[in-house]
Amino acid sequence: MKISQRVSSLPPYLFVGISKKIAEKRARGEEVISFGIGDPDLPTSDAVIDRLCAAARDPANHRYPESEGLPELRRAMATWYGKRFHVELNPDTEILPLIGSKEGIGHAAWCYLDPGDIALIPDPAYPVYSISTLLAGGKPYYLPLKEENAFLPDLDIIPGEVLQQAKVLWINYPNNPTGAVAESSFFEKVVTFARTNNIAICHDGPYSEVAFDGYRPHSLLETLGAKEVGIEFHSLSKSYNMTGWRIGMAVGNADMIDALKRFKSNLDSGIPQSIQYAGIEALNSSQDVVEKRNAIYQRRRDLMIDTLHDIGLNVNIPKAGLYVWAHVPKGYNSVEFATELLDKLGIVVTPGTGYGKNGEGYVRLSLTIPDALLVKGLSKLSGWQGIVGRTKSR
Numbered sequence: 490m491k492i493s494q495r496v497s498s499l500p501p502y503l504f505v506g507i508s509k510k511i512a513e514k515r516a517r518g519e520e521v522i523s524f525g526i527g528d529p530d531l532p533t534s535d536a537v538i539d540r541l542c543a544a545a546r547d548p549a550n551h552r553y554p555e556s557e558g559l560p561e562l563r564r565a566m567a568t569w570y571g572k573r574f575h576v577e578l579n580p581d582t583e584i585l586p587l588i589g590s591k592e593g594i595g596h597a598a599w600c601y602l603d604p605g606d607i608a609l610i611p612d613p614a615y616p617v618y619s620i621s622t623l624l625a626g627g628k629p630y631y632l633p634l635k636e637e638n639a640f641l642p643d644l645d646i647i648p649g650e651v652l653q654q655a656k657v658l659w660i661n662y663p664n665n666p667t668g669a670v671a672e673s674s675f676f677e678k679v680v681t682f683a684r685t686n687n688i689a690i691c692h693d694g695p696y697s698e699v700a701f702d703g704y705r706p707h708s709l710l711e712t713l714g715a716k717e718v719g720i721e722f723h724s725l726s727k728s729y730n731m732t733g734w735r736i737g738m739a740v741g742n743a744d745m746i747d748a749l750k751r752f753k754s755n756l757d758s759g760i761p762q763s764i765q766y767a768g769i770e771a772l773n774s775s776q777d778v779v780e781k782r783n784a785i786y787q788r789r790r791d792l793m794i795d796t797l798h799d800i801g802l803n804v805n806i807p808k809a810g811l812y813v814w815a816h817v818p819k820g821y822n823s824v825e826f827a828t829e830l831l832d833k834l835g836i837v838v839t840p841g842t843g844y845g846k847n848g849e850g851y852v853r854l855s856l857t858i859p860d861a862l863l864v865k866g867l868s869k870l871s872g873w874q875g876i877v878g879r880t881k882s883r
């Protein structure tokens with residue numbers, strides 16, 4: 490069997506070496522503490538689980554769902570957007586439930602790009618934007634996210650010939666992996682850029698509900714005119730500790746939503762209905778659970794930052810999201826530092842280069858680690874001394 494060119498030419502998985510080492514260590518019975526994955530360790534709320542159980546007992550929910558989701562779910566999503574961002578959305582034309590936002594992000598490239606078209610993609614970034622672009626025959630053009638620009642892309646330096654071929658701009662705030670946030674002024678600039686250059690915006694915002702110190706992340710759609718040029722991806726995964734449930738949404742420009750709906754309806758049959766009812770519960774019920782959960786992440790963030798500072802690492806303190814983006818010490822690159830922490834301390838961090846070449850010089854640590862393990866992991870980290878001839882970053 491010959492595998493298609495499309496799949497064969499996918500870039501190799503960058504963490505292969507580290508994953509192999511983790512497996513070997515665990516096989517030898519050594520403890521490995523992982524700050525690698527951004528997957529909430531905290532449980533989904535009881536109210537959501539109860540709603541799922543009740544819905545699962547109703548035979549009406551054992552049948553094929555509609556690809557575009559229950560009208561009640563789309564209405565709950567519209568109400569949630571209204572309350573959270575003061576954005577009005579038509580549940581029939583401007584909202585599309587997704588089987589997790591990754592599903593919609595992966596399919597978006599097929600809807601908005603023809604072969605050879607350019608997608609403007611941040612670097613570093615969640616890898617699905619570029620992989621789906623490549624699978625759909627598009628060409629990624631990478632926009633470096635630099636610390637000196639607060640990890641926002643510089644739209645003014647994109648060459649004219651690139652702009653002419655570009656059809657889509659991907660952005661993601663609160664950002665994975667850098668932890669950066671974007672203010673309204675940035676979104677206004679993006680909307681003007683999209684209008685001027687006739688480029689569609691895809692804003693990926695799954696971390697909007699994970700924020701600290703009273704900060705409230707923005708939606709692209711709060712910006713005047715945004716709905717004319719873009720859509721936003723959202724997810725219940727991180728907002729409500731529901732990564733395993735697979736429920737998210739695309740909202741915004743009706744033509745872009747319609748294209749995604751048409752594409753999806755030919756490939757999948759939507760979200761299981763009992764999960765859709767659970768999603769309605771998460772969106773409609775009291776949002777106190779979000780506040781309480783964020784207080785836990787904030788405490789973990791502060792503990793982590795103290796430890797990283799203590800061992801001499803320079804760290805950006807995130808206002809939102811699930812990640813701490815730390816400089817590696819001088820004399821190391823990202824993979825070398827991640828490998829050293831794994832080899833010497835049994836600690837897993839993600840090398841920044843896993844998210845693009847501009848991630849070089851950083852590692853990402855996730856806050857989704859149970860408190861007891863976090864404390865144990867941080868205490869191991871605090872014993873890190875560096876190696877002879879290599880110096881700390883501050």
Ligand SMILES: Cc1ncc(COP(=O)(O)O)c(C=O)c1O
Binds near residue numbers: 695
């Ligand atoms: C930036 C970003 N977008 C989208 C997703 C996908 O989330 P989900 O498919 O669970 O909604 C993730 C998951 O980690 C992510 O980090």
